[in-house]
Amino acid sequence: MRFLAHFAVLFALTAPVQAASSVITDHARSQLVLESNGVEPGGAVTLGFAQELERGWHVYWKNPGDSGLPLDFQWTLPPGVEAGEIEYPAPHRIPVGPLVNFGHEGAPVFLTSLKAGDDAAIGSTIDIALKATWLICADICVPETGEFSLSVPVVEHAVRDPEKAGLFSNARAAAPARLKGEAHYAVRGARLRLDAPALGAPAYFFPDTPGLSEPAGEQRARVKGDRLTLEIAGGAELGALSGPLAGVIQYGEGDGARSFALRAEPAAAGAGGLSQGPSRAGSLAALLLAAFFGGAILNLMPCVFPILFVKAASMAKAASGDAPMMRRHGALYAAGVVASFAALGGLLLALRAGGEEIGWGFHLQSPGVVAVSAYVLFAVGLNLAGAFHVGSSVQNLGSGLVAGRGGDFSAFMTGVLAVIVAAPCVGPLLTAPVGAAAVLPAFQGFSIFIAMALGLAAPYVLISFAPGAARALPKPGPWMDRFRQALAFPVFAAAGFFIWVLAAQTGSRGLALAIAGLITVAFAARLWEWGRSGRLLKIAALVVLALALVPVAMLRPVAASAPKAGAIAFDPADIALRRAAGEPVFVDFTAAWCVTCQVNKLTVLSAAPVRKAFADAGVAFVTADWTNRDPVIERALAEFGANGVPLYVFYPPGGEAIVLDQPLSERRILEALSAAR
Numbered sequence: 001m002r003f004l005a006h007f008a009v010l011f012a013l014t015a016p017v018q019a020a021s022s023v024i025t026d027h028a029r030s031q032l033v034l035e036s037n038g039v040e041p042g043g044a045v046t047l048g049f050a051q052e053l054e055r056g057w058h059v060y061w062k063n064p065g066d067s068g069l070p071l072d073f074q075w076t077l078p079p080g081v082e083a084g085e086i087e088y089p090a091p092h093r094i095p096v097g098p099l100v101n102f103g104h105e106g107a108p109v110f111l112t113s114l115k116a117g118d119d120a121a122i123g124s125t126i127d128i129a130l131k132a133t134w135l136i137c138a139d140i141c142v143p144e145t146g147e148f149s150l151s152v153p154v155v156e157h158a159v160r161d162p163e164k165a166g167l168f169s170n171a172r173a174a175a176p177a178r179l180k181g182e183a184h185y186a187v188r189g190a191r192l193r194l195d196a197p198a199l200g201a202p203a204y205f206f207p208d209t210p211g212l213s214e215p216a217g218e219q220r221a222r223v224k225g226d227r228l229t230l231e232i233a234g235g236a237e238l239g240a241l242s243g244p245l246a247g248v249i250q251y252g253e254g255d256g257a258r259s260f261a262l263r264a265e266p267a268a269a270g271a272g273g274l275s276q277g278p279s280r281a282g283s284l285a286a287l288l289l290a291a292f293f294g295g296a297i298l299n300l301m302p303c304v305f306p307i308l309f310v311k312a313a314s315m316a317k318a319a320s321g322d323a324p325m326m327r328r329h330g331a332l333y334a335a336g337v338v339a340s341f342a343a344l345g346g347l348l349l350a351l352r353a354g355g356e357e358i359g360w361g362f363h364l365q366s367p368g369v370v371a372v373s374a375y376v377l378f379a380v381g382l383n384l385a386g387a388f389h390v391g392s393s394v395q396n397l398g399s400g401l402v403a404g405r406g407g408d409f410s411a412f413m414t415g416v417l418a419v420i421v422a423a424p425c426v427g428p429l430l431t432a433p434v435g436a437a438a439v440l441p442a443f444q445g446f447s448i449f450i451a452m453a454l455g456l457a458a459p460y461v462l463i464s465f466a467p468g469a470a471r472a473l474p475k476p477g478p479w480m481d482r483f484r485q486a487l488a489f490p491v492f493a494a495a496g497f498f499i500w501v502l503a504a505q506t507g508s509r510g511l512a513l514a515i516a517g518l519i520t521v522a523f524a525a526r527l528w529e530w531g532r533s534g535r536l537l538k539i540a541a542l543v544v545l546a547l548a549l550v551p552v553a554m555l556r557p558v559a560a561s562a563p564k565a566g567a568i569a570f571d572p573a574d575i576a577l578r579r580a581a582g583e584p585v586f587v588d589f590t591a592a593w594c595v596t597c598q599v600n601k602l603t604v605l606s607a608a609p610v611r612k613a614f615a616d617a618g619v620a621f622v623t624a625d626w627t628n629r630d631p632v633i634e635r636a637l638a639e640f641g642a643n644g645v646p647l648y649v650f651y652p653p654g655g656e657a658i659v660l661d662q663p664l665s666e667r668r669i670l671e672a673l674s675a676a677r
Contacts (some may be wrong), residue, residue, distance in 0.1 A: 022148075023146030023148065026142060026144065028059075031049075034150060037153065037155060039153075040157065042083075042116060042120070047111070048168060053136065058101075058137055058138070061091035065210075066096075066216060067101060068141070071110060073112070073130060074132075074133075077126075080118075080120070081126055082114075084114070085177060089109065090174060098216060098577060109170065122154050124153075125151045125154065127151050128152060145190070161661075181197035182197075183264035183265070186266070187238060187247045189638030190638035191233060192212065192241075193230070193231055195227060198619060202251075202253060210235075211235040213238070217232070218576075219231065240470055245265075249262045291433035314389035331466060332411040334454075336419075337453050338417070339415075345445070345450075350559060365627070365629045368553070370502045370554060371552045374514065375518065432450065433451070505628055506555050506557055513552075517549075517550075524545035570632070570636070585622060585650070586649070587648070587650070589647035589648070590626065592625075593627060595664075604665060605664075626645055646664070652675070653676060660672065
């Protein structure tokens with residue numbers, strides 16, 4: 001719509017127009033009016049661009065909202081004469097279907113100023129010309145253009161024209177007054193929080209800059225004492241906001257609404273009740289504690305099941321009673337986990353600081369990363385099954401491809417592999433820490449990721465350092481080789497899962513390329529085994545393995561497929577319409593690469609009692625599929641303080657959103673539906 005509007009305006013600029021102080025177009029009468037009898041040398045005079053719009057039509061404010069274009073002035077002025085900025089009347093919201101525009105109806109007057117040069121001669125005239133372009137809309141939008149000309153006398157003493165006093169006084173009354181008192185703002189993920197004096201309710205904020213807010217999004221007001229806090233859905237440009245925030249805040253509705261020009265400063269801790277992060281050390285400590293225990297619980301989540309088998313093999317090797325090796329490998333495993341979390345968390349924070357809209361698990365939204373993860377797990381499975389050998393130690397399971405002395409490097413790589421598989425899913429206790437980490441200052445956010453890493457590594461490290469752990473495990477024997485081969489199958493299953501994710505991201509073409517890559521990896525593994533006694537075949541194996549990356553470079557994501565029957569694709573505007581109609585809505589924030597999401601879908605969400613309850617209550621089941629990058633879904637997650645999936649949100653009829661606790665259960669869903677009834 002913006003493109004069409006710009007194109008129409010460009011067309012209009014070339015259309016024939018009339019030059020005068022008053023112009024009549026198809027849907028408006030416009031005139032350029034001088035407030036005074038002239039301008040003094042070096043002085044300024046106020047001009048009014050007054051319009052009378054056809055009933056039912058509107059023009060746009062400086063920030064047009066979801067669509068539209070603001071008024072545009074192109075001046076032709078003598079040397080030394082300057083024109084000021086356009087001063088707009090206070091805007092109001094104009095709903096257009098699911099969109100909301102900011103604009104003016106009726107008879108808006110736009111003020112500007114004209115400054116004469118110091119050398120302007122008294123008794124002379126300043127001839128000015130203006131080409132004004134505006135977009136005027138009703139059911140359709142029409143670009144209109146007018147050319148205006150005025151001769152402004154240069155006088156010794158300028159006097160306001162009494163016949164025009166009413167027009168200019170009404171224009172100044174319609175403009176927003178200056179807000180008295182301090183205002184502050186803070187950016188919280190995809191939301192803008194504004195703190196201002198409480199001068200009435202309801203309240204609504206119009207930012208001067210387009211893209212800082214979602215015009216059709218909800219603005220929640222909370223009054224405490226003499227202060228008002230507005231929670232505003234952020235727009236696409238919110239991440240680039242820095243320095244003061246300018247706009248208009250409107251108190252009340254209809255004819256009784258009062259509008260004020262606002263300039264808010266970024267909030268420091270405690271300023272106006274806002275802060276960019278937790279204002280007390282205790283709140284950060286609580287997030288760190290939740291992150292640690294949430295990371296520990298990840299060991300029990302289905303995301304990590306394949307890696308538990310790999311670690312079980314490492315523990316089996318420790319049954320030989322080599323306690324120092326066991327402790328060393330426990331520490332190296334922890335180092336691998338912490339290093340991987342630090343790399344992913346640091347990259348996430350850096351990208352978010354640069355304006356990217358991404359969340360936790362973003363690395364698996366890249367088909368290339370998913371494909372390489374599948375290749376690595378497939379190679380690990382081949383090594384376990386005996387298709388090729390890299391060293392004799394079972395500790396080599398961590399990397400499957402590279403053996404360090406005594407398996408040290410492999411122990412480190414086991415930790416890396418654990419994070420690759422575990423990081424995409426947000427288990428219990430992690431929703432708040434991960435969401436907070438994305439919006440807190442860099443050091444605090446980074447510390448949350450490190451706490452998660454320590455929690456994930458803690459159980460295995462504790463066992464590794466437990467004095468009696470080695471004695472409690474079975475003694476080495478022939479069973480270990482069979483156990484090693486059995487472990488290949490859950491690892492193959494994990495590789496198959498990643499291939500399924502890749503197919504969801506890239507379609508049938510991507511699936512074909514991935515299969516070609518797997519065959520190439522298998523061939524490289526066999527060449528390596530054949531070359532155990534010679535270097536030439538080993539070199540050939542490495543070359544073939546490098547060729548497996550060629551299909552990876554050719555992978556391209558495809559558009560998300562339509563939801564299955566009974567499900568609805570995620571669209572905030574559609575959800576708003578359904579809620580306005582009193583329809584209950586359940587939103588499943590999910591992704592193909594999130595194992596927990598898939599387990600919940602197969603067990604809880606597909607359970608007969610849950611499906612029947614949804615049908616009986618007329619619940620609209622919405623699927624927010626985050627398999628590929630989607631900034632709209634990322635912003636929606638941030639609104640609930642989350643930065644990853646799974647997340648389950650229920651909107652009861654006429655009520656506020658309810659975030660369901662994890663792990664998800666049939667009982668919790670049925671209780672929410674029952675409470676809504």
